Amino acid sequence: MTAEDRLSLSQPLDAPDVPIVEIEARTRRAEARNVMATVASLRDHGVPTRDIAVVVRDLDNYEEPLYRASVHYGLTPVFWVQLRVTQTRPFALIESVCDVLASDNPSREVLCRPLEHRWAPPSATSSEWPIDPKTVQVSMQALPNESRTLSEWHDEFEGNPEIDERFVTYAEWLGDCPDPAPEAVTNVLTDVVETYEELGLPVTKENDSPSLIATERDARATVRVKTLVQQLRHKYADRLDEGTLDRSWSSVAELSQLIATQRPGRREHSNARAIDILEANDIWLLNVPYVLAVGLIDGEWPQQTESAVPPELQEAILRGDGRIGTLAPRTAWTTGRDRDQFDDTLRAAGNGLIVTRHTESTSGEERRPSPLLDHLNTDLVPPDERRQLMSEERELPNGVRAMLNHEVTDSE
Numbered sequence: 001m002t003a004e005d006r007l008s009l010s011q012p013l014d015a016p017d018v019p020i021v022e023i024e025a026r027t028r029r030a031e032a033r034n035v036m037a038t039v040a041s042l043r044d045h046g047v048p049t050r051d052i053a054v055v056v057r058d059l060d061n062y063e064e065p066l067y068r069a070s071v072h073y074g075l076t077p078v079f080w081v082q083l084r085v086t087q088t089r090p091f092a093l094i095e096s097v098c099d100v101l102a103s104d105n106p107s108r109e110v111l112c113r114p115l116e117h118r119w120a121p122p123s124a125t126s127s128e129w130p131i132d133p134k135t136v137q138v139s140m141q142a143l144p145n146e147s148r149t150l151s152e153w154h155d156e157f158e159g160n161p162e163i164d165e166r167f168v169t170y171a172e173w174l175g176d177c178p179d180p181a182p183e184a185v186t187n188v189l190t191d192v193v194e195t196y197e198e199l200g201l202p203v204t205k206e207n208d209s210p211s212l213i214a215t216e217r218d219a220r221a222t223v224r225v226k227t228l229v230q231q232l233r234h235k236y237a238d239r240l241d242e243g244t245l246d247r248s249w250s251s252v253a254e255l256s257q258l259i260a261t262q263r264p265g266r267r268e269h270s271n272a273r274a275i276d277i278l279e280a281n282d283i284w285l286l287n288v289p290y291v292l293a294v295g296l297i298d299g300e301w302p303q304q305t306e307s308a309v310p311p312e313l314q315e316a317i318l319r320g321d322g323r324i325g326t327l328a329p330r331t332a333w334t335t336g337r338d339r340d341q342f343d344d345t346l347r348a349a350g351n352g353l354i355v356t357r358h359t360e361s362t363s364g365e366e367r368r369p370s371p372l373l374d375h376l377n378t379d380l381v382p383p384d385e386r387r388q389l390m391s392e393e394r395e396l397p398n399g400v401r402a403m404l405n406h407e408v409t410d411s412e
Helices: 003-008 028-044 063-072 089-102 108-116 133-141 150-159 166-176 182-207 213-242 249-260 311-319 322-326 336-348 371-375 383-390 398-411
Strands: 020-025 052-056 077-080 275-279 288-294 349-358
Touching (some): 020 398, 028 052, 028 349, 089 213
Parallel strands (some): 052 275
């Protein structure tokens, strides 16, 4: 590796040829409010929704505050993240059903988990099912702690007056489930998820906020799980033929988890008229007039890299000084992936780039600016202009307003 190759791992970024404004806030939530206030004000000035994109290095810390800020300003956000199917209720429902059927002596917790995830029999009506969470919990408390067979649990449900009678229907359904042959597995789980779609999904909608984000996510998950169940039949049959899986409901649960965690290569969203909020790895090759890069905090963008090699030695290796130059550097030392994604973010901005950060953690500790900002000549928004942005008038900072003039100049 030549010295040029080494240094290419940490070369400076090329600043975009557009105005760059920096907005500083005290907390992460205040930063999110600044971001969505800017978006709302840009729209007030006639900027089309499709001409604005909010970019975050990692949405885990920002999705909730950005969503709350969006609702505050009457905006509909679309978070460009892959649906984590294994963290949804429809998937938890089919997995919990498999767990019960796989156990010879399920505990009361394992036994009742499908009911907690809104299981209902295929013949159910909306007036009776699913069982509400409070009733499930009350009945569970009346059950013994000892694990039992499904037949013994059925007798317990019938003989205990404190147990809701619908538990008997559930136990009878479990007892009628066939052995886990591929076609039988598909039939059982298809009935489960289709009944959830008919009876469980309306419960999500009833309890949802006006934006119906939870309902949309639940509906997407239901569609994905239905597809997963169809895939499961063929993959399960193939694994049985290969002898790599046992014929059991536990194998079905294991294979379901495997299929669900193989995420598709596309990002999923459904509302093309909403504000796009993307993770940085999705901005590549996009061209958006107004880009807001959020969370430019040291340790978050770029993320802190753990290494046993001291920073001073890392720098010496990267420079290739003396005998130490024979050592090979790790690209992670230069946070190359985060740098590249930030570079993609810079290149995506057609008329203007707005970078934001916060200065304090939730515990009051100082949050330092990202070293990536050292590569940019930003125009920091003064406190009085920031206050005007957050006021009822929602006045754009002068630097952001200049971006609108930049657009006019470019179009002439």
